[in-house]
Structure formats: structure tokens, C-alpha cells
Amino acid sequence: MRNTARITTAVLATGALTLGLSACGSDKSDSGAKADGPLIVAASPTPHAEILDFVKDNLAKKAGLDLEVKEFTDYVTPNTATEDGSVGANYFQNQPYLDDFNKKNGTHIVPVVTVHLEPLGLYSEKVESADALKSGATIAVPNDTVNEARALKLLADNGLITLKDGVGNEATPADITKNPRNFKFKELEAAQTPRSLQDVDAAVVNGNYAIEADLKPAQDALVLESAQDNPYGNFLAVKEGDENDPRVKKLAELLTSPEVKKFIEDEYAGSVIASF
Known part of the structure; x- marks a missing residue:
């Protein structure tokens, strides 16, 4: 102990x-x-x-x-x-x-x-790949300013959405310019995102909370941030x-x-x- x-x-x-x-x-x-x-x-x-x-x-x-x-x-x-x-x-x-x-x-x-x-990673209990997320799927994201922007950037870097140019660390769902699969976003306190996985189609989860929830980022994330120049x-x-x-x-x-x-x-x- x-x-x-x-x-x-x-x-x-x-x-x-x-x-x-x-x-x-x-x-x-x-x-x-x-x-x-x-x-x-x-x-x-x-x-x-x-x-x-x-x-x-x-x-x-x-x-x-x-x-x-x-x-x-x-x-x-x-x-x-x-x-x-x-x-x-x-x-x-x-x-x-x-x-x-x-x-x-x-x-x-x-x-x-x-x-x-x-x-930071995107996780799901409903699908096994980001490509399998259906039109209208709900994705939980952290609701604090920086981690929400970071979550949206992760999705944008993996081609799931497009963000307004130059939006930086204050991006919110309102800054999404292209959302081809009409994803819906549920904003939650960062600590709540792994607990939401049963209720949403996917969630972007901070690494520390993922580990606490027995998720293995290197294995379980559908998409994961790169460590290079991070x-x-x-x-x-x-x-x-x-x-x-x-x-x-x-x-x-x-x-x-x-x-x-x-x-x-x-x-x-x-x-x-x-x-x-």
C-alpha cells in the first residue's frame, strides 16, 4: 500500500x-x-x-x-x-x-x-477502428479548454474532422469546418471521459485517466497522439x-x-x- x-x-x-x-x-x-x-x-x-x-x-x-x-x-x-x-x-x-x-x-x-x-487517445467499446464509427456517432471529449482543443486536433490529424485554420489551443466543436460523418460531441470533465465509454460511441481520453481505467493506450486506442514534437x-x-x-x-x-x-x-x- x-x-x-x-x-x-x-x-x-x-x-x-x-x-x-x-x-x-x-x-x-x-x-x-x-x-x-x-x-x-x-x-x-x-x-x-x-x-x-x-x-x-x-x-x-x-x-x-x-x-x-x-x-x-x-x-x-x-x-x-x-x-x-x-x-x-x-x-x-x-x-x-x-x-x-x-x-x-x-x-x-x-x-x-x-x-x-x-x-491522448480515442477509445471505443462499440467499434474496433476509427473508420468503423458510423454517421451521427457521439464522441466524448474533455471540456477544459486545452484538452478539448487537443482532442479535436487528434481527430483532425487522423482525418475524422477538419478544423478552422490557426485555431490553436482554444478549439471547440464550433471551430469544426468539415464533419463528413456528422459526429456529435459530448463535452465532459476529463476524468469522466473513460467512464462514458458505455454511453457514447467513442471518447477521447487523457493518458493518465486511460491508464486508471485499465485501458492500454499503446494497444487499445483507435488513434493515438504521436510523441514526436509533442x-x-x-x-x-x-x-x-x-x-x-x-x-x-x-x-x-x-x-x-x-x-x-x-x-x-x-x-x-x-x-x-x-x-x-
Whole structure:
């Protein structure tokens, strides 16, 4: 059994999020940000917390790092907790998502080191290939700005739809210019997409949620993102100003060590790809 504190949270309402940020501000007195205490890292359960647990159990003690891992199942709280100092760092997101989050929420989170990529994939319990999706089929996609755009780009790159030129990381179904099979899109919280597979014809699922749902991206996805030149690598992140915290720098070294690379390769068999 992993020695982590598991925290399950709902996506925060906008008002509560704004209140939380203004109330907490840049308080550095909490345990997550104390340079002489343990480094507390917020992480998605799979694979982020698993990778951190490997570091904690096998590498941290020898390196003189006191590491604690807190699991979160949403994509909001890890950043707000890092912003208010409840944790010292987080590990769950990519650069386009972080840029969008900081812009919308006034947070000051910055990346430290990129560790891995979780390829986004299209999955189905109804058909065995993307070509077999019928006219009018319903496809579930994540509803947060960046992951929805990423999902639509995956479909466009595989010839299922065409998107408006230059739409970038803010694409929505309204930006589809060609939809020859009249696909319908169901927008869901990212964590809900694998659970929707019984109710829709197909779903685009983030790699971490696919793995949690016992899907094997390298084997089960109808179409899968390419790792080549992919901007969606997941990284260790901190509040701006904490990049030089000795504990953070030590964790960054350990997360990009040969031991972690081998763990990722052995544990995930291509469903998670080391980015270093």
C-alpha cells in the first residue's frame, strides 16, 4: 500500500476559486513551501503519483530529500494548492494547460522540468477502428479548454474532422469546418471521459485517466497522439520564485534520472513515454 495521502476533489466553482486565491495570496508559511521541511507534491494518481512514489521509495532518501505525495483527481486543485502554499510543487499538467490556467485564474505557476508524455487517445467499446464509427456517432471529449482543443486536433490529424485554420489551443466543436460523418460531441470533465465509454460511441481520453481505467493506450486506442514534437509533456511545476528551492532542484534531478526513465519504460510499456 502506498504511503500517500489521497485527496479526491470536485472541480471548484469559479467564485470559490477566485475567493480561495485572493484569500491565500502568496502565503509561504504553509508546510508545502517550507524549505526546511518535507517537499509536498500534488499529483494525479496515475502515472504522476506512481512515479513520485518510485522516487520516494527508491531514490529520495539516499539523495537527502524528504518527499511527501498528495493525490488529487481533478486538474484545478493542484495548481490552487501550489499557489496558496498548501503544497510546494505539483506534477500533473502540460504547458498549454498551465498557460491557460494562469491566464484565467491569475496564478503564478511555472514549469521546472518536463518528465513524461501521456499520449491522448480515442477509445471505443462499440467499434474496433476509427473508420468503423458510423454517421451521427457521439464522441466524448474533455471540456477544459486545452484538452478539448487537443482532442479535436487528434481527430483532425487522423482525418475524422477538419478544423478552422490557426485555431490553436482554444478549439471547440464550433471551430469544426468539415464533419463528413456528422459526429456529435459530448463535452465532459476529463476524468469522466473513460467512464462514458458505455454511453457514447467513442471518447477521447487523457493518458493518465486511460491508464486508471485499465485501458492500454499503446494497444487499445483507435488513434493515438504521436510523441514526436509533442508540446504536451507533463512537468514538475512550482509557484514562481520557488524554482531554486534546493528540494525542488533535487526532485527535478531525480525525476529525470536513468532510474526513473527505466521505471517508466518497464511500468507503462509505451503508454507513458519519458521526455528526457
